[in-house]
Amino acid sequence: MKSQGIKITPQRLAIAEVLVNSTDHPSVQQIHERVKDHFPSLTLNTIYSTINVLVKRGLIQELPFDQYSRYESNLNPHLNLVCTVCGEIKDSHQAESLVRDLLVEVKDTQNFEIAWQRMDLYGECIKCMPKAN
Numbered sequence: 001m002k003s004q005g006i007k008i009t010p011q012r013l014a015i016a017e018v019l020v021n022s023t024d025h026p027s028v029q030q031i032h033e034r035v036k037d038h039f040p041s042l043t044l045n046t047i048y049s050t051i052n053v054l055v056k057r058g059l060i061q062e063l064p065f066d067q068y069s070r071y072e073s074n075l076n077p078h079l080n081l082v083c084t085v086c087g088e089i090k091d092s093h094q095a096e097s098l099v100r101d102l103l104v105e106v107k108d109t110q111n112f113e114i115a116w117q118r119m120d121l122y123g124e125c126i127k128c129m130p131k132a133n
Contacts, residue, residue, distance in 0.1 A: 085128035
């Protein structure tokens with residue numbers, strides 16, 4: 001954050017730490033839940049403001065969904081696995097090389113400079129899959 005010229009406050013640092021250390025792609029409300037014990041007076045406006053700064057500086061990525069946005073700090077090419085039942089989002093590390101190869105292929109064959117990517121696969125996570133009889 002410092003190298004990006006972002007003023008570092010304890011609240012901003014706590015928000016950034018939640019994002020960097022989370023693998024579940026938290027929403028603003030989830031971030032608030034995770035930091036409110038240390039910063040009880042922290043408002044949702046402060047979280048939104050901090051997130052906007054981090055997104056604009058390219059340090060995190062916003063994942064807009066119908067109900068609300070989720071956020072992630074993994075900016076490497078990858079797939080997001082989105083459960084349509086519980087809403088869980090996980091990164092698929094097995095597909096990283098495939099996504100990276102696809103981006104190179106598109107750039108080379110389409111003469112297209114890719115700024116960022118987001119690829120989601122939708123289905124049911126192991127916890128939500130119907131049990132086999």
